[in-house]
Amino acid sequence: MKFSVIVPIYNVESYLNECLSSLQKQDWEDYEVICINDGSTDGSRAILSEWESKLPQIKIVDRENGGLSAARNSGLDVATGEYILFVDSDDWVEPFMLNRLFTEIDGSDIICFACRETVGGAFDTLTTEQTDGWNYYNRHALESRKVPFVCVWQRCYRREFLLENHLRFREGILHEDNEFTPKVCLKARNIKVIPEVLYNYRVRNGSIMTSRGLRSKKSLILIANELAELFTNETDVDKTVIYQSLTQYYQMAFIHSTCEEDQHLLELMDWQHYHLVSRTKLRHRINYSLLRLSPSLFRWVYRTQ
Numbered sequence: 001m002k003f004s005v006i007v008p009i010y011n012v013e014s015y016l017n018e019c020l021s022s023l024q025k026q027d028w029e030d031y032e033v034i035c036i037n038d039g040s041t042d043g044s045r046a047i048l049s050e051w052e053s054k055l056p057q058i059k060i061v062d063r064e065n066g067g068l069s070a071a072r073n074s075g076l077d078v079a080t081g082e083y084i085l086f087v088d089s090d091d092w093v094e095p096f097m098l099n100r101l102f103t104e105i106d107g108s109d110i111i112c113f114a115c116r117e118t119v120g121g122a123f124d125t126l127t128t129e130q131t132d133g134w135n136y137y138n139r140h141a142l143e144s145r146k147v148p149f150v151c152v153w154q155r156c157y158r159r160e161f162l163l164e165n166h167l168r169f170r171e172g173i174l175h176e177d178n179e180f181t182p183k184v185c186l187k188a189r190n191i192k193v194i195p196e197v198l199y200n201y202r203v204r205n206g207s208i209m210t211s212r213g214l215r216s217k218k219s220l221i222l223i224a225n226e227l228a229e230l231f232t233n234e235t236d237v238d239k240t241v242i243y244q245s246l247t248q249y250y251q252m253a254f255i256h257s258t259c260e261e262d263q264h265l266l267e268l269m270d271w272q273h274y275h276l277v278s279r280t281k282l283r284h285r286i287n288y289s290l291l292r293l294s295p296s297l298f299r300w301v302y303r304t305q
Contacts, residue, residue, distance in 0.1 A: 020033070026097065031057055033059065038070070069169035091118075100194070109157070113126070114147075114194075133190075137185035173222055218268060225270040227246055228270065
């Protein structure tokens with residue numbers, strides 16, 4: 001099996017047919033579509049049953065609701081393909097995606113491709129590139145992009161690479177891509193970038209990417225704490241970009257929070273590691289001091305800048 005496409009599904013009956021139809025139309029035959037029904041309570045499971053007779057490559061896994069990370073991990077547990085792709089169930093892919101990726105397979109740990117936003121059709125113009133994972137991260141992670149750099153569905157992953165490095169999604173949090181992608185880039189020896197748009201992603205209200213609730217803010221802090229501890233202990237790698245990214249995660253948690261939410265967020269802060277990663281820019285050092293003094297003062301200063 002060349003490709004395993006993992007599709008986590010939770011209450012997406014309005015979009016699921018379009019997603020699966022795009023996978024059915026692939027001009028490539030050697031692939032499986034692993035649909036993880038993450039405890040859907042709408043008509044999503046019935047739609048999956050209908051697709052069992054229309055899409056021979058489909059494999060359906062039913063599980064209790066555990067969130068996007070748990071669903072993706074369940075997909076990884078049963079995947080047999082040489083390469084792994086993640087497709088969100090409210091998105092869709094181009095019919096030539098798998099065929100195009102096959103032409104680029106040369107043992108790379110990761111193949112990156114362009115994605116299109118469904119609102120307005122915006123996409124990033126990528127340049128053909130072959131490099132190691134950490135150079136790739138340092139070059140692109142802080143770029144102004146139409147598609148967020150961390151999103152995992154804009155890459156194809158060699159399954160053995162993920163298994164050998166124990167690369168899985170942290171469960172119980174939101175913004176799991178922010179935690180997963182830097183770890184993947186740190187371990188990848190060979191990354192290839194191709195310029196074609198192969199994926200279409202839907203921006204909709206209420207999605208994880210647009211969430212600003214307390215759980216979303218807590219997740220950013222937990223991710224920043226974990227990655228800050230990991231990377232401060234790494235040697236022989238340039239940490240400038242990852243430190244700036246993590247500093248932004250800490251700040252993002254508080255930019256739109258309320259005084260009531262501040263109390264819950266402050267309890268999670270790893271101030272020692274935040275201090276270590278905030279040292280790359282004077283502005284970040286000032287924001288660290290403001291947050292330690294008062295999140296309300298930090299917000300006021302931030303909004304007046």
